[in-house]
Amino acid sequence: MEFLQTCLDGLLFGSAYSLLALSFSLLFGVMKRVNLAFGSSLLLSAVFALWVDSILSVGIIGIFLVMLGSSAIINIYVEKICFYPHRGNYGAIVSMISSFAIWMQLDDLSSFLLPDRTASFPSFLPDSFFIIDLFIRIDQLFLFFIAVLMTGVFFYVLYKTNYGLLLRGVSFDGELARKLGVNSSRISSFAFAFSGVFGAIAAFLILSTESQVTPFFGFWCTLKGLVAMMLGGIGSLPGAIIGGLFLGLIESNVINYLGAEYRDICTYLILLFILVVKPGGIMGSAILRDERAASERI
């Protein structure tokens, strides 16, 4: 029963990691880019929303909406500054480095808005209940359901809408898309705004289950999202979901059976093991194979 409880906790929280990993995978799998400033953009949108609330008392719904809007805008800003100018084949490294610079910039902005280092974040649905001996926090359960729902929305946008179609087209062959006249600038902004909104929903849910925000939240999001993505499979969307859940499972089991201080070391050991045994992550081999095939064709 204890094991079941630990796994349940891990899965529920792991769903938040899945959302973060999906955002990274959207940009990595689809645009072949790593956006190191992503976590910081979520932190900034959260502290900005709290700041707006402190002035205008917009309430929890207001905070949520301000977070979505500001995250979309911040991510378009990141895209215009460090990704769009380097959209050619060889821009991956340059844009990753400039996203590092933007990360520092955004974190600094956040600390201006967060002079006390921590701020309490409004939580909702604070109750919990038991199902046959299993302890369940309602807010975490809610997080899990929203994560499932959002994953559905994510796949719907990507596979059933025109923007999703063009986004996949641009990502698979940007050169061809350009020749057909697809406006790749708009598509790329759309992808960043989409990942920003998506990440902001995840960040809002995570922060409200934690009931506080600290200056480390940005780095935490980037780290967890990237680790979950690497575990599950670089650039694979189903892999991102699996990687997030798996990361949640690892963490909760390590914390429960070995102690919290071993959490990160065990996570990285497992990550290393998986990357050695299965380069590219659990679901990543197909992506690597495609990449290799694509480069051999030239």
Next chain:
Amino acid sequence: MLKVDDLVTSYGLIKALRNVSLEAEKGKLTCILGPNGAGKSTLLFTIAGILKSDRGSIQFLGRQISKMKTSEIVKEGLVLVPENRLVFPHLSVRENLLAGAFSRFSRKDEVEEDVESVYQRFPILKERYLQEAGTLSGGEQQMLAVARALMARPKLLLMDEPSVGLAPKIVNTIFEIIKTLSEEGISIVLVEQNAVKASAIADHIYLLDQGEITFSGSPDEIEDNDIIKRAYLGDITES
């Protein structure tokens, strides 16, 4: 319909097109022949707005398009079928077709109608509509690329070496398709190295060599011109 005047396009310091002038008439099949590296693709890219020219003018239906973006040029009705990497390999056949209609996504019914009519023209694409386009044969991918261009409702098609790398039997099919499209009234600018096949269906032929137009005339005039005939028709049929 299309009038290119004194066009110069360069890659860095290298001039790939030097003062190219040509015309394509409405409803006609205009063919541009030339060896590898002559600048044929560069010419089509410049017309389609993918590359910007250094100087010169490109008029399409009386409008100056040399400063327009590709997306705007597509909306005007000038659509490119590129060479080599033709289709989005991981999108399905149907999705590839839809991608060709990106400039008028809002008119959903119209797009669906066009998908149907493209399916009627190319039944093989209908059979394979869910298949990833990258798994189609070379000839089928070429058909899909043409079909995708038709989804943009083109007034003028720019086709870049549609027969390259295909088996002779498939080449015949592709040329049949081009001929049919031309007979239906779609104006076509066809870039080819297969001079024999191309001159059999072309109304007018240009020769492009090292970025310059070296000949302009009807297919019969090529037949009559021994030097050119040996240089182009001869070489290419042997290889």
